[in-house]
Amino acid sequence: MNEYDSERMAEILEPHNYSSVNEPDQADLIILNTCHIREKAAEKIYSELGRLKKINNKNDKNPKIAVAGCVGQAEGQEIINRSPIVDLVFGPLTYHQLPEMLESIETDKGFPRKKLVNIEIPDIDKFDQLKGSRKSLRSISSLLSVQEGCDKFCSFCVVPYTRGVEISRPASQITKEAIELIENGAKEIILLGQNVNAWFGKGLDESDWTFARLIRELSKLEIERIRYITSHPRDMTDELMRSHKDIEKLQPYLHLPVQSGSDKVLKEMNRGYTFSDYMKIIDKTREYRPDIAVSGDFIVGFPGETDKDFQDTLKIVKEVKYAHAYSFKYSSRPGTPASLMENHIEEHVKTERLKILQDLIKEHTRGFNKSFVGKEIDVLIDKPGNGENRLSGRSAYLQSVHMDGNTSMIGEIIRAKVTKSRDNSLECVIL
Ligand code: SAH
Ligand code: SF4
Numbered sequence: 001m002n003e004y005d006s007e008r009m010a011e012i013l014e015p016h017n018y019s020s021v022n023e024p025d026q027a028d029l030i031i032l033n034t035c036h037i038r039e040k041a042a043e044k045i046y047s048e049l050g051r052l053k054k055i056n057n058k059n060d061k062n063p064k065i066a067v068a069g070c071v072g073q074a075e076g077q078e079i080i081n082r083s084p085i086v087d088l089v090f091g092p093l094t095y096h097q098l099p100e101m102l103e104s105i106e107t108d109k110g111f112p113r114k115k116l117v118n119i120e121i122p123d124i125d126k127f128d129q130l131k132g133s134r135k136s137l138r139s140i141s142s143l144l145s146v147q148e149g150c151d152k153f154c155s156f157c158v159v160p161y162t163r164g165v166e167i168s169r170p171a172s173q174i175t176k177e178a179i180e181l182i183e184n185g186a187k188e189i190i191l192l193g194q195n196v197n198a199w200f201g202k203g204l205d206e207s208d209w210t211f212a213r214l215i216r217e218l219s220k221l222e223i224e225r226i227r228y229i230t231s232h233p234r235d236m237t238d239e240l241m242r243s244h245k246d247i248e249k250l251q252p253y254l255h256l257p258v259q260s261g262s263d264k265v266l267k268e269m270n271r272g273y274t275f276s277d278y279m280k281i282i283d284k285t286r287e288y289r290p291d292i293a294v295s296g297d298f299i300v301g302f303p304g305e306t307d308k309d310f311q312d313t314l315k316i317v318k319e320v321k322y323a324h325a326y327s328f329k330y331s332s333r334p335g336t337p338a339s340l341m342e343n344h345i346e347e348h349v350k351t352e353r354l355k356i357l358q359d360l361i362k363e364h365t366r367g368f369n370k371s372f373v374g375k376e377i378d379v380l381i382d383k384p385g386n387g388e389n390r391l392s393g394r395s396a397y398l399q400s401v402h403m404d405g406n407t408s409m410i411g412e413i414i415r416a417k418v419t420k421s422r423d424n425s426l427e428c429v430i431l
Pocket of ligand 2: 151153232
């Protein structure tokens with residue numbers, strides 16, 4: 001989502017004579033787009049600001065420095081107090097005002113500037129206000145935000161506080177953006193949302209559309225592939241599961257975070273489903289689309305997580321046989337109910353559990369990739385690979401695929417034979 005927001009910020013600034021440069025010391029404006037989800041991600045911003053301060057001391061450009069994203073939203077003025085080189089702080093809900101904000105921090109003398117913190121939660125639709133064309137950045141695989149924010153309030157998570165309440169963009173806005181992306185060369189569209197499958201809204205015909213209906217309608221456009229991330233198990237409808245069978249362009253890949261395999265922990269997390277509810281979704285989706293690659297997110301060391309709870313997490317990994325998954329140590333976030341719970345788990349226990357979990361997931365990913373050796377697959381070539389005459393792309397199952405070939409093939413879907421599997425990628429020859 002931050003990647004998408006960063007693209008949009010670059011697009012808004014383009015008509016104001018900004019273009020991107022390769023090094024921070026060449027920039028007139030530096031925006032750090034930040035993530036608040038875990039403490040480590042949030043703290044990164046301060047080490048990055050320290051680095052920028054050193055660069056600025058040797059640079060007479062005096063670039064404007066802005067902190068955007070959820071750390072901006074959560075910490076506001078505190079960021080300027082801790083790091084006075086920052087001129088502007090804003091959150092994910094106000095970045096459409098970027099040109100006006102930049103203007104308002106200018107003074108007649110140019111430097112020093114006025115400081116501005118803009119973390120109000122506006123009651124207007126950001127997307128309605130977003131200027132700039134989606135045609136400035138060419139991307140074969142393009143991101144499109146359809147849903148933002150979250151009302152689910154999992155006890156560990158800051159998203160409902162930083163990204164605000166759940167909103168779904170109207171289908172007309174989404175379709176218009178999809179067409180712009182396609183005209184700009186997109187072959188794949190990745191629909192984005194904090195809980196993307198909670199999308200629900202007005203359709204082009206003014207009737208209420210479900211997320212599955214939105215995908216079906218978008219699939220009628222001149223696009224080769226459609227994906228969506230991230231889904232919540234509670235919003236996984238039968239219609240959406242069936243879409244993986246019915247809609248050819250919808251790729252056989254499902255990112256469905258479970259977080260834990262323990263019913264007790266899931267309850268404490270306020271996730272709203274059990275181990276067996278989750279398994280039913282996976283089994284049902286596989287009935288419709290047996291080859292679907294399932295991916296997920298896990299948190300280890302949630303307050304009160306016992307060894308038995310952790311064993312249940314390992315059990316769900318073995319049952320689902322994830323093709324891929326992200327896993328994190330629980331990170332206590334200020335203002336969340338879990339941060340006030342008792343029985344926080346010691347750091348070394350979290351580290352040990354994370355290692356065991358990641359080793360198991362790695363084993364599954366390796367096995368999944370290995371099962372493709374000798375098979376023929378379709379690959380969307382999306383960029384040059386490392387080295388001369390090398391290409392890089394994605395399989396339908398979102399595996400990274402590398403092969404020899406000519407860069408004129410970028411943007412094409414080609415048939416290839418898998419010759420080798422690695423831990424996180426496949427090697428192919430073009431057929
Ligand atoms: N809405 C999605 C996930 C969005 S947040 C869902 O509910 O499934 C992305 C991931 O960050 C989560 O799936 C979770 O695994 C991780 N995460 C969120 N808060 C965290 C925390 N406090 N500590 C560690 N990981 C966290
Ligand atoms: Fe955070 Fe996802 Fe839970 Fe929403 S559903 S609170 S984004 S983990």
